[in-house]
Amino acid sequence: MDYEEFKKRGSTAISEMKRFSAKEVFLIHHDDADGLCSAAIVKAAAERKGYDVKTICLEKAYPEVVKSIHKDKGKIIIYADIGSAHADFISKCNRSRNLAIILDHHNPRLGKDPKVYDLNLEYFGFRGETDFSGSTCCYLFSTLLNEQNRDLSYLAVVGSCEIPGELTGSNKLVLEDASKNGLVQIEEKKIGITKIGIEARNLFSKLQILGAVGYYEGGPEVAIKTCLEGVSRETEQKIKELEQRRKSVNNRLLAILYRARLKETDHIQWFDAGDMYKGMGSKVIGQFCSLLSYQKRLIKPDKYIVGMMNLQNEIPDWGKLKGELAKVSARVPEEMKTLIDQRKTLSVVDLLVRSSEGFGIADGHEYAANVVLPRDRKIDFIKNAELISSSSVSGGLT
Numbered sequence: 477m478d479y480e481e482f483k484k485r486g487s488t489a490i491s492e493m494k495r496f497s498a499k500e501v502f503l504i505h506h507d508d509a510d511g512l513c514s515a516a517i518v519k520a521a522a523e524r525k526g527y528d529v530k531t532i533c534l535e536k537a538y539p540e541v542v543k544s545i546h547k548d549k550g551k552i553i554i555y556a557d558i559g560s561a562h563a564d565f566i567s568k569c570n571r572s573r574n575l576a577i578i579l580d581h582h583n584p585r586l587g588k589d590p591k592v593y594d595l596n597l598e599y600f601g602f603r604g605e606t607d608f609s610g611s612t613c614c615y616l617f618s619t620l621l622n623e624q625n626r627d628l629s630y631l632a633v634v635g636s637c638e639i640p641g642e643l644t645g646s647n648k649l650v651l652e653d654a655s656k657n658g659l660v661q662i663e664e665k666k667i668g669i670t671k672i673g674i675e676a677r678n679l680f681s682k683l684q685i686l687g688a689v690g691y692y693e694g695g696p697e698v699a700i701k702t703c704l705e706g707v708s709r710e711t712e713q714k715i716k717e718l719e720q721r722r723k724s725v726n727n728r729l730l731a732i733l734y735r736a737r738l739k740e741t742d743h744i745q746w747f748d749a750g751d752m753y754k755g756m757g758s759k760v761i762g763q764f765c766s767l768l769s770y771q772k773r774l775i776k777p778d779k780y781i782v783g784m785m786n787l788q789n790e791i792p793d794w795g796k797l798k799g800e801l802a803k804v805s806a807r808v809p810e811e812m813k814t815l816i817d818q819r820k821t822l823s824v825v826d827l828l829v830r831s832s833e834g835f836g837i838a839d840g841h842e843y844a845a846n847v848v849l850p851r852d853r854k855i856d857f858i859k860n861a862e863l864i865s866s867s868s869v870s871g872g873l874t
Contacts, residue, residue, distance in 0.1 A: 611635025691757025
């Protein structure tokens with residue numbers, strides 16, 4: 477693990493920022509709690525440096541959106557908790573016309589444009605599944621911009637709640653930093669955010685709702701403000717309404733699956749929610765798959781869990797996407813995580829990337845990943861996933 481090399485690379489990216497005449501930062505960020513904490517960190521840090529910040533919250537690094545963002549020249553573009561898995565495509569679109577900085581923890585792909593700085597800590601020996609979150613990467617970058625940004629460490633602590641278990645690696649170091657500076661208070665494994673008076677996992681849960689369920693209702697903007705200023709009475713009420721809406725659909729879908737069961741192949745168990753989550757952001761299908769992974773009476777312990785939902789084609793603050801799209805999210809039961817760690821079966825992200833090659837946009841982690849694809853390719857995806865998972869079991873991993 478080489479944090480010093482990260483600092484060198486990050487400092488070079490910051491030097492490039494200073495050379496650009498642009499005084500606006502285009503901040504592209506993910507819609508989950510980690511992505512929202514990441515956006516809040518970068519927004520605050522950039523504004524303190526005198527930049528105007530325009531945010532675009534993306535559920536996925538859609539090629540249409542990436543192309544449109546990079547088509548002009550002279551921009552400063554920062555990707556927060558998103559982008560590493562598509563750094564090769566971002567590089568092709570950018571062609572050194574803009575400065576792009578990627579602060580992410582998803583499995584990366586190498587880009588070749590020298591003006592695209594991917595500061596994903598995986599390149600420096602850390603592991604995105606366990607050692608650092610997207611918000612931790614953003615926080616570490618923010619401290620290179622200005623040491624005073626250490627007051628934002630509590631947001632990296634909240635974003636890191638995405639990673640199960642106790643905080644380790646860089647996440648743990650940031651927690652210790654936040655505790656030393658009085659920004660958090662640790663009592664019996666609970667982490668209180670003293671600055672805004674809320675427990676870390678409680679805030680994390682609220683951000684998950686705002687970003688996912690409230691995606692089309694200004695939820696991400698409210699979430700960023702909440703990260704920096706705390707939970708207002710109006711926001712608390714909005715969160716309750718959004719959560720009730722999601723809970724209602726989750727309960728209906730669970731009832732359907734307990735009655736009809738999931739569809740199955742030899743290695744895949746799957747369902748299609750269709751338009752049940754209409755009006756909500758697509759992150760909800762991944763959240764439901766995570767919930768499903770603990771339903772021991774419903775799922776098989778040795779099969780990938782795959783859920784689908786139809787997407788709305790609207791991107792807030794950007795416009796409409798072409799075509800009819802669907803989101804596919806995948807998780808694994810607890811028993812399969814060990815097999816993935818031992819390389820006895822494919823990681824979820826590898827399975828989704830390979831199963832959607834040529835028609836999908838996939839990214840994610842070892843145990844959780846997602847892909848956006850045309851609605852009419854859903855069955856093709858399932859067939860591919862079964863074929864690929866069967867091959868990996870019978871022929872070994874390559």
